[in-house]
Amino acid sequence: MVVLEAPTESKMAPPHHFDWDINDTNIPKVSEFDPFVEWTDGHCRFVYPVEQEEAKRHSSGWAMRNTNNHNVNILKKSCLGVLMCSLRCTLDGGAKVHLRPAICDKARKKQQGRPCPNKSCSGRLEVMQCRGHCGYPVTHFWRHTEHAIFFQAKGVHDHPRPEAKSTAEARRSLTGRGLTSTLPGQTSHRSLHPRPLHHHHNPRISGNKRPFLLLSLPRPLGRVF
DNA sequence: AATTGCGGGGATT
DNA sequence: AATCCCCGCAATT
Numbered sequence: 458m459v460v461l462e463a464p465t466e467s468k469m470a471p472p473h474h475f476d477w478d479i480n481d482t483n484i485p486k487v488s489e490f491d492p493f494v495e496w497t498d499g500h501c502r503f504v505y506p507v508e509q510e511e512a513k514r515h516s517s518g519w520a521m522r523n524t525n526n527h528n529v530n531i532l533k534k535s536c537l538g539v540l541m542c543s544l545r546c547t548l549d550g551g552a553k554v555h556l557r558p559a560i561c562d563k564a565r566k567k568q569q570g571r572p573c574p575n576k577s578c579s580g581r582l583e584v585m586q587c588r589g590h591c592g593y594p595v596t597h598f599w600r601h602t603e604h605a606i607f608f609q610a611k612g613v614h615d616h617p618r619p620e621a622k623s624t625a626e627a628r629r630s631l632t633g634r635g636l637t638s639t640l641p642g643q644t645s646h647r648s649l650h651p652r653p654l655h656h657h658h659n660p661r662i663s664g665n666k667r668p669f670l671l672l673s674l675p676r677p678l679g680r681v682f
Numbered sequence: 683a684a685t686t687g688c689g690g691g692g693a694t695t
Numbered sequence: 696a697a698t699c700c701c702c703g704c705a706a707t708t
Contacts, residue, residue: 515686523687524700532687535699561684562702593699629684 477502479531479598479609487605496618497597497610505606512606515599519587520558520619524596535594536587536612537565539619542573544580555617557625558584589615 477485479502491503493511495518505512515521521534540556547553554573559565565584573580587594590612600607619625 523685525687525689525691526698527689529688559684560686564684626684 477607479600479607484600484602484607490605495621497608498595499610499613501610503608505608507601507604507606509606512599512608515597516622517597518618518621519595519597519614520560521597522560530600532599534597534599536589536596536614538585538587538594539616540568540582541585541617542575542578542580543583544573544578546573546575546578546580548575553617554578554580554582555619556582557619557622585616587612587614587616589613 487504490506490509493505493509494501494503495511495516497503497517497519507513515532515534517534520537520539522537524533524535526533537558537560540554540558542554545553554575556568556574559568568582569584571582573582589595593612595610595612595614598607598609598611600609
């Protein structure tokens with residue numbers, strides 16, 4: 458990484474391939490922005506407009522939690538992995554169970570040990586941790602300037618994607634009604650689910666986002682000067 | 683009740 | 696000093 462750190466001559470670099478790192482003291486201005494990428498993976502960087510709502514929220518398809526890096530200018534988040542069935546069962550539709558870990562520690566602890574949502578499975582939910590960045594969770598970095606929101610990711614996720622945030626929220630509002638507590642060692646099967654809740658994977662999302670079309674961007678290009 | 687960001691503080695290298 | 700983690704707090708949704 459690096460470049461353009463020349464203490465004296467920081468202004469001038471070749472107009473082309475202007476490189477930047479989230480930690481640079483001088484971050485370049487950009488004239489073009491990237492479309493928001495929900496499922497970033499690998500070492501990548503994007504620049505979003507300050508009006509971009511997802512970017513403003515520092516959101517991601519991956520379940521990311523804030524981690525303190527003691528730097529007020531750069532927000533750091535690390536991946537929480539994915540909630541899986543301990544028996545790795547397969548749902549009727551052929552899909553696997555990979556739910557979204559709650560960001561809140563307390564809520565996530567409650568998720569673990571709950572019965573697998575597959576009613577014909579006796580497994581329990583457990584967190585598969587992310588170790589995609591040198592044995593540590595994948596990290597995301599966010600940095601705001603007057604003109605743009607800079608994003609940088611480090612590491613390659615070594616686990617399946619969790620369900621999308623919108624899907625997790627939808628289920629939460631369905632399932633979280635009334636009595637909540639179901640303890641791991643308990644017999645209270647709260648399979649009150651009116652309908653099978655597999656199809657997490659594309660019922661509604663097609664309307665407002667196209668998850669796959671934008672993923673084929675080979676890399677960020679043509680946006681910097 | 684869960685999300686998000688902040689920040690103190692501990693452990694390690 | 697840097698990096699990583701855990702925890703509690705507060706504002707927000």
